[in-house]
Amino acid sequence: MTTAATTSPLDVLRDVFGYEEFRGQQAAVVDHLVGGGDAVVLMPTGGGKSLCYQIPSLVRPGTGVVISPLIALMADQVAALDNLGVRAAYLNSTLDFEQAQDVERKLLEGELDLLYLAPERLVLPRTMALLERAEVALFAIDEAHCVSQWGHDFRSDYLGLGVLAQRFPTVPRIALTATATPATHAELTARLHLADAEHFVASFDRPNITYRIEPKNSARTQLLNFITTEHPGDSGIVYCLSRRGVDQLAEALVARGIPALPYHAGLPAGVRADHQARFLREDGLVMVATIAFGMGIDKPDVRFVAHLDLPRSVEGYYQETGRAGRDGLPADAWMVYGLGDVVSQRRLIESGEGDQVFKRRAMSHLDSMLALCETVDCRRVQLLRYFDEESGPCGNCDTCATPPATWDATVAVQKLLSAVIRLDRERGQRFGAGQIIDVLRGNDNERSRASAHQELSVWGIGDDLSEAEWKTVIRQVLARGLLESHGDYGVLVLGEDTGPVLRGESAVFLRVDPVRKPGSSARKNGSKLRGDPAESLDAADSALFESLRTWRAEQAKEQGVPAYVVFPDATLYGIVEARPSSIAELGGVSGVGLKKLERYGPGVLEIIAGRG
Ligand code: ADP
Ligand code: ZN
Numbered sequence: 001m002t003t004a005a006t007t008s009p010l011d012v013l014r015d016v017f018g019y020e021e022f023r024g025q026q027a028a029v030v031d032h033l034v035g036g037g038d039a040v041v042l043m044p045t046g047g048g049k050s051l052c053y054q055i056p057s058l059v060r061p062g063t064g065v066v067i068s069p070l071i072a073l074m075a076d077q078v079a080a081l082d083n084l085g086v087r088a089a090y091l092n093s094t095l096d097f098e099q100a101q102d103v104e105r106k107l108l109e110g111e112l113d114l115l116y117l118a119p120e121r122l123v124l125p126r127t128m129a130l131l132e133r134a135e136v137a138l139f140a141i142d143e144a145h146c147v148s149q150w151g152h153d154f155r156s157d158y159l160g161l162g163v164l165a166q167r168f169p170t171v172p173r174i175a176l177t178a179t180a181t182p183a184t185h186a187e188l189t190a191r192l193h194l195a196d197a198e199h200f201v202a203s204f205d206r207p208n209i210t211y212r213i214e215p216k217n218s219a220r221t222q223l224l225n226f227i228t229t230e231h232p233g234d235s236g237i238v239y240c241l242s243r244r245g246v247d248q249l250a251e252a253l254v255a256r257g258i259p260a261l262p263y264h265a266g267l268p269a270g271v272r273a274d275h276q277a278r279f280l281r282e283d284g285l286v287m288v289a290t291i292a293f294g295m296g297i298d299k300p301d302v303r304f305v306a307h308l309d310l311p312r313s314v315e316g317y318y319q320e321t322g323r324a325g326r327d328g329l330p331a332d333a334w335m336v337y338g339l340g341d342v343v344s345q346r347r348l349i350e351s352g353e354g355d356q357v358f359k360r361r362a363m364s365h366l367d368s369m370l371a372l373c374e375t376v377d378c379r380r381v382q383l384l385r386y387f388d389e390e391s392g393p394c395g396n397c398d399t400c401a402t403p404p405a406t407w408d409a410t411v412a413v414q415k416l417l418s419a420v421i422r423l424d425r426e427r428g429q430r431f432g433a434g435q436i437i438d439v440l441r442g443n444d445n446e447r448s449r450a451s452a453h454q455e456l457s458v459w460g461i462g463d464d465l466s467e468a469e470w471k472t473v474i475r476q477v478l479a480r481g482l483l484e485s486h487g488d489y490g491v492l493v494l495g496e497d498t499g500p501v502l503r504g505e506s507a508v509f510l511r512v513d514p515v516r517k518p519g520s521s522a523r524k525n526g527s528k529l530r531g532d533p534a535e536s537l538d539a540a541d542s543a544l545f546e547s548l549r550t551w552r553a554e555q556a557k558e559q560g561v562p563a564y565v566v567f568p569d570a571t572l573y574g575i576v577e578a579r580p581s582s583i584a585e586l587g588g589v590s591g592v593g594l595k596k597l598e599r600y601g602p603g604v605l606e607i608i609a610g611r612g
Contacts, residue, residue, distance in 0.1 A: 009034060009055050016058065016084055018571075018593035023048050025200045029174070030055050033138055038197035039174040040144075040189055044204045045319075046300075046326035049176045053140035054114065056172075058086065062135030063112045067119050068142040069155050070296035072273060074116045076280060077298075079561040081114060085595030090116035091127070107134045119146075123160035128167060136171045139164055141192060143296060144175035148187040153295060158191075165193035173197070178322065181315065182388065204318075204387050208325045209333050211379040211397040213372070215472065215513045216338035219308045220252060226306065226334055227258055233284045234303035239320055241309035241344075243290060249308070250288040263289035280562045283553065294320060299562065300327035301569045307335035310345055313365035314372055314386045327570045330532040337373055339433060339475040343490035350486065370479035376404045376511050409510040410501065412465060412473055413482065415440060417502055419458040420483065420492050426456060430491035437462075437470045476510045533573040541576050547607050548572050555600070566600070567591060579608055 009030045013019050022030070025041075026048055032039050033056035043049050057064025068074065074090040081088035089103045089112055106112050107130070121127055141147075147158035164173060175192050177184070189195065214222070223238065240246045243264040253260035259282075261275040279287045280299050287293060291311075305324040311317040317335075325331025349362045372382050380394040393400050419439050423431055429451075431439075438448050442460025453459060462470065474492070477483050481495045500506040537545060549563075549572065556563040567575075571591030580586040583601045587594075592601075 040197045040199045041176045043202040045178045045322035057137045060137035062137035064114045064137045066116045066140045080565045088114040119157035139173045141175040144188045145177040145179035147191045148184045211333050213335045216336040236304040238288045238306045260286040263293040265292045304332040310337045310341035342478045343485045374479045404511040406509045410507045413508045415462045422458045432490045
């Protein structure tokens with residue numbers, strides 16, 4: 001599209017993107033860049049980072065150059081812009097010589113509004129020379145945390161991007177990321193030479209995500225229940241720790257009629273690319289994956305992210321759950337975890353690579369994650385505090401919906417610690433949770449008899465609690481560091497500060513694990529911030545929504561693009577609500593810009609009129 005020099009950012013937002021207003025700090029970022037300033041933007045996933053550089057690229061003369069590490073996603077990003085009538089292209093290794101030449105020609109002749117490049121391509125002398133001959137509106141460095149060597153996504157090619165400051169001193173630069181820690185923020189500012197940039201740091205809250213963490217009984221059954229009762233037909237991501245776990249679970253879901261695909265680093269690159277493309281393109285697929293999956297996946301309508309294994313850190317958990325609900329509609333972050341997760345995560349750290357300092361850091365990350373799991377306070381308050389943000393109880397998490405009951409477990413914990421001490425002293429041996437529970441409950445079985453545990457003074461002192469109850473006690477005591485688990489067998493040893501509890505000087509209150517009836521959910525009982533549009537549709541509305549979804553799938557298939565490129569769910573709901581009967585009315589729906597109105601308007605109106 002050709003924009004006259006007088007076009008304002010707000011006009012571009014309305015005409016091209018079909019949105020009425022800027023969100024949060026978007027307007028401020030856009031104005032700053034249009035005025036020629038540099039910017040560092042920290043915004044959560046779904047916060048609307050793309051518009052921060054896309055609109056200035058359209059308003060300023062020349063081409064906006066976007067640097068992104070995600071080659072596999074560039075084609076979709078360009079297709080989405082093309083659907084909006086924006087002239088965009090990418091240069092990467094998937095293009096052949098002639099295609100690349102064509103893009104370069106368009107760039108030099110001023111026929112591109114946006115150009116996507118991978119960092120390794122950008123730093124080539126040839127590319128630098130090309131850009132110096134072109135008119136560059138701005139440089140946008142997406143996923144800017146990749147320049148941080150301490151971060152989890154470090155890419156050495158990103159280090160070369162600092163050179164842009166010297167080579168293009170008059171071109172504004174904007175660095176964007178959803179990784180919020182102060183350390184990453186400082187490091188990327190320094191490495192990208194953005195000392196004079198203005199910083200825009202948004203709240204990291206994701207109010208439309210409902211956080212829920214439940215005790216693990218039978219993970220697979222719990223997941224099946226969750227999907228079939230709360231998210232039938234929805235797109236979602238399920239994270240598992242191991243590749244084998246991923247493969248088995250994907251198969252199990254398919255066997256139960258839930259369309260699912262596996263994704264992990266052990267699959268051939270071609271299969272991975274195919275599964276990723278299908279997840280982006282098809283409605284209602286569940287991706288079962290290790291953490292290898294996800295960065296840059298900007299599918300807006302992921303309705304749930306489930307964790308069947310405990311994530312290593314709160315940062316990882318927040319990034320993974322953040323892939324749900326980018327469109328702002330209600331979404332679930334759901335996790336089950338149990339005693340076994342605590343033991344296996346500690347074992348992984350102990351036996352993993354890295355020196356003592358590294359391992360201590362990993363343990364402290366795990367401890368923060370466990371504190372989040374065991375909290376009796378609002379999950380969101382805990383999460384945001386981790387990112388240095390203070391907030392009040394959210395009303396949209398499981399602990400807000402059903403505040404967990406606590407009980408005075410001081411005596412039980414004393415018994416547990418005593419059993420661990422006795423076994424160690426009198427048997428000279430350390431045991432895992434199973435055998436310790438046997439001793440506490442006085443379980444007369446072969447295992448106990450073989451070790452003559454019956455003779456211990458602590459034999460049977462804990463028969464007032466069930467096996468399951470002892471497991472939750474041990475899990476929580478491990479989470480608080482009163483016990484530690486070690487080695488391959490997860491043997492339990494005393495933690496550091498047990499003195500006060502053993503002497504009765506400090507009380508221990510533990511949470512009572514909620515017993516949830518199958519099919520019931522925190523979400524239905526809990527107050528929600530925003531209504532789920534899918535739940536408030538009447539029969540006629542649902543029918544129209546389904547017709548629009550079918551029409552959208554056909555359009556997407558014809559163009560070979562993901563469905564949301566045609567219209568995201570949020571826009572389809574907007575159309576159902578407005579039921580426009582003219583092109584002008586349809587143009588008033590959020591997400592319907594001029595180009596899409598021209599392209600899809602007649603088709604959509606036919607469907608509303610029942611003739612589609
Ligand atoms: P991020 O890159 O920060 O994760 P995106 O740029 O992908 O977020 O935006 C998330 C979603 O919000 C997209 O579907 C986008 O079209 C939508 N969006 C962004 N800005 C606005 C706005 N001002 N009004 C309405 N929707 C918006
Ligand atoms: Zn809450």
